[in-house]
Amino acid sequence: MYCEEISDLPIIPSHLIKDLKTIESYKDLFLKKTDKYSGIYSSYESNKDLSDYVQQFFDHQVLVRYQVIKKSLPVHVDKANVSNKLNYIIDSGGDVKTRWWSSVEKPREIISEYKQLINRWYRLDIHTPHDISVPTNPRISITVREKI
Numbered sequence: 001m002y003c004e005e006i007s008d009l010p011i012i013p014s015h016l017i018k019d020l021k022t023i024e025s026y027k028d029l030f031l032k033k034t035d036k037y038s039g040i041y042s043s044y045e046s047n048k049d050l051s052d053y054v055q056q057f058f059d060h061q062v063l064v065r066y067q068v069i070k071k072s073l074p075v076h077v078d079k080a081n082v083s084n085k086l087n088y089i090i091d092s093g094g095d096v097k098t099r100w101w102s103s104v105e106k107p108r109e110i111i112s113e114y115k116q117l118i119n120r121w122y123r124l125d126i127h128t129p130h131d132i133s134v135p136t137n138p139r140i141s142i143t144v145r146e147k148i
Helices: 048-055
Strands: 003-006 041-045 062-069 073-076 084-091 098-101 110-114 121-125 130-132 139-146
Touching: 048 062, 048 139
Parallel strands: none
Antiparallel strands: 003 121, 041 062, 062 139, 073 130, 084 121, 084 139, 098 110, 098 130
């Protein structure tokens, strides 16, 4: 499983989701602001009402973040201690696909690809090399992962 739609989580009420300008006013928690991801990827703290809403659906503590991807995200493996995370897509960024590759160093073979639709939840494998194909506008999602 590289990407799987999760149907047992509800649509997030729109009044809990902030617009891009507000999201970008929150603290960017992504630690690699000066490297190859600068201007491409950001992970922002979420508003408390959103975090509280999402937390009620889990029997363990979770981290809730806004994720903004502005350009193609190169092939990478997430550094998180967990092997998957949940994404709730707010804006798909256009005709964008998440693609899983056979390798980070020499990504020649796509082993899976998936187009994620708005207002839906997805479980993603984040320890297999993956990328995000060309967004035409910012791709905005809510990410949820177990707090360790």
